[in-house]
Amino acid sequence: MGLPIRLTQHQLHHHIKLQNPYLSQIRAQHSHKKTQSFQLAGKLEDIMSTSIQQAKPLPLFLSKDCESPPSTELSCSLDYVYTAPCEHHPCKGQKDYLINDMFPKLIHDLSTIEFGIRIADFMPLAFKTVPVVGLAEKELQLLHNLGCLPNVIHMQDSFINDIGDTVLVLPMLKTFECQAANKSLCSIRKAVQQILTGLAAVHAKNIVHLDINPSNLMMTHDRKEIVIIDFGLSMTVDRALGVKANKVPVCGTTGYIAPEIMNPHFYDSDKHGVDPTLADLYSLGIVLGEMLEPYIPDCDLHYFGSKYLGIENTNQSVILLKEFIAQGASYPKVLIQAADLLCILLQEQPKDRQSAQQLLDTHSFLQNPPSTPSSPTSPTSPMSSKPNKSTEAEATTLLLCDWLCRVQEIKYQRYLLQEQDGCEIYRYR
Helix, strand or coil: CCCECCCCHHHHHHHHHHHCCCHHHHHHHCCCCCEHHHHCCCCHHHHHCCCCCCCCCECCCCECCCCCCCCCCCCCCCCCCCCCCCEECCECCECCEEEECCCCCEECCCCEEEEEEECCCCEEEEEEEECCHHHHHHHHHHHHHHCCCCCECCCCEEEECCCCCEEEEEECCEECCCHHHHHEHHHHHHHHHHHHHHHHHHHHCCEECCCCCHHHEEECCCCCCEEECCCCCCEECCCCCCCCCCCCCCCCCCCCCCHHHHCHHHHCCCCCCCCCCHHHHHHHHHHHHHHHCCCCCCCCHHHCCCCCCCHHHHHHHHHHHHHHHHCHHHCCHHHHHHHHHHHHHCCCCHHHCCCHHHHHHHCHHHCCCCCCCCCCCCCCCCCCCCCCHHHHHHHHHCEHHHHHHHHHHHHHHHHHHHHHCCCCCCCCC
């Protein structure tokens, strides 16, 4: 078997036409399938939308001493893979992957991300290059420790490139849009459930993420699962000690950083220490506030997600949220439950927040509806941990477009009542 050669797509088809008299017959047999050259030549969108079983390309491999085959099958060199001009291997020593330059390269301060595939099964992948040795070793160790946790990124492989930088091989994911979750409160609840599931699993291994924000929340290709990514700032901690004792640095994305991370000396007096993992819950509260902003009126949630958001803003929002919850009779029960969850996550004092697992186990907004009708019970409070079928129906049917109309109606009715009683007119935002 001769050494593999690299041909352009035009040269490849011309070479086959000259040396293979059975070309027309093979083309007829495979006319409904894309060739491997097309699949690897900037057509990753087609590969990602096709199952691996369906993606069985026609072999188009040649070697220098290749002659016309005695049968209808093309003889091929198994160590040759056709690559288009837009593709290249990550480095000389790593031939299992192809990087596609048709996808834009993402360049960040501490990493560079490129996109491509695994040749063996055409799995779409992301290649994260971390040039800083210390950060690369720490993230690599953390990803190994995390293993295959639910709703957490799973590292596929790692290697050292030609210039000595560490490259992490990760699955390619889709962007998570906060506003996309605003189709209904049911979709928001599902999103928060999945994020909390991932955080609970991470925190159980005594790891704090320290950078929960929408850009570090991604979705699988079927858009059914949310995945927590980017553990570059994460660290292993002793949860029994405080933030200062664990030497948690001031880091994260501006507007999402918990107050105890920004000002750890404010919590030195806590004899039990401040659990560092609760900082991730505060950051999740900011994300939840972005999702709930169109639903909850007059709580200043429109500031959430801004780099100018400070602890004064969130404290004011908590006060307004408590007032909103106190008016539960005017609003759907499921919305009051969502506001209560947001209020818990945004508490300035970490000890007033609940852990991810506690919220999953007890909070009413996050509980799945019963599979069978339950016997009638007495009315429960809005923050009860036992949901009912009417709450689930409200969460499913409370679409954003419908709810905005209902908000205006509620505001108008309250305006009329307060005007009749000589009260101050209810403010509009």
